Amino acid sequence: MRFFSLLIIAQLLSGLAYAQTIQKPKLSVTQLTDQVYVHVTYGIYQNSAVQSNGLIIKTNDGIVLVDTGWDTEKDTDNTRQILQWVTDNLHQPVRLCIVTHFHDDRVGGISELHKANVRVISTPLTAQKSVKEGYESPDAILPNDTTFTIGDVPIRCYFPGEGHTSDNIVVWLPNQKILHGGCFVKSVGAFGMGNVADANLNEWSNSMRRVLDRFGSATVVVPGHDEWGDTTALHHTLRLLEKHAASKKR
Template sequence: MNLIHQSLFALLLTFISLNSNAQQQKTFQPKEVYKTDRLIITQISKNAFVHTSYKQTNDFGNVPCNGLVVRNGKETIVFDTPTNDSTSHELIQWIESSLHCQINAIIPTHFHDDCLGGLKAFDEHQIPSYAYFKTIDLARANNYTVPKNSFSDSVVLKLGNQYIVARFFGEGHTKDNIVGYFPSEQILFGGCLLKSVNASKGFLGDAVVTSWSATVQKIKNEYPHLKLVVPGHGSYGNQQLLDYTIKLFSGE
């Protein structure tokens, strides 16, 4: 093999290697990394984990409820608590002992107990809690554990050498529903504001259905390049969840 052919061959190998690495990153295979009767943790990307706990309801049975853990280095931030304090203790223990990470913050995305039902456990671990000011007002009015730190419109929190954004875009599932965004992996935690594909409208007791589609449209406009979207209930996916939710409530 002459020098020119050797150089071309080396370039080809480099291209194949780079392409292979890109494909591996692109096709991350989600995996269940923890499971008990009351808590399931699924890794959906290199630094994001969906935590799923359960809430017994009269109308919808035993409902799986999602939250999200995002990580950078040895630091994590959690969106939504599990549904009760004991399961929240379990999640905190897993983050500290299995991920070997500290928890910088817990952020409930609205005032219902599938978002902050386990907040007392985070308080007991001295983990700072942040919530939209209306969430704090509604938690107090309903005699729930109240988040410690409030924000209006949005908050940006440091996570290692990255950051997350929690932001209110408008009313929908509730008057206080926010979403969380992890820019480094282009992941959106939509909470109960976003529906999994083919889901029903769900509980509407505190909803503002006439605003719902417009609120989600604002999110879609703000984050046009999302790779992963996690709803409050059901399967995660991509931007299709935003489109589905917009369509579901477009006639309201």
């Protein structure tokens, strides 16, 4: 029994040491158009470093971010890197950040943005849920479907219905035909639905069809994680949902 107990302790310590050695890649930024970039940061999920995507939008009145870096209240280094990259490369102030739902890969860096005097906005439901998760509150000003213009760039924020979470929104840039789907949209490389702890799997397909109806002309679709591409990602998400539903009926 003593040997067995020591073996269990050794395995736990070994697992802890492994978790501590996981290294998160640093920020990377990819330019999509002359005004729009994808910021990529990483978080640890199920003992792996996982890519998380947001947008950097350049306007003639400053920079708009869509989603913070994947951070926590205790570690906001990813969002700090985003702000530094903007300073070093775009030489404009960050005016605004839109967060697309309440999980830490979307809102985790809010305290870093507030320290930098960046306004962070969301729907009322996202603000409420963010506070419950222990984060500072975004300004709860977004209705379920609204378009506003910053500088020369119109931005549409749209709540399609429940899916990955009850509060998920997508962000549409009509001039560039770019859709930021956030975690509501799965990458074509995804084999499953990922984190569904807060998902509404019964409504997600209906919500996705609303997105397809409205933004099916997108030339670029940026999912919350992994690689981006065209509207294939929207259809792929629907297929994954159908596969998931079929597996539950067996």
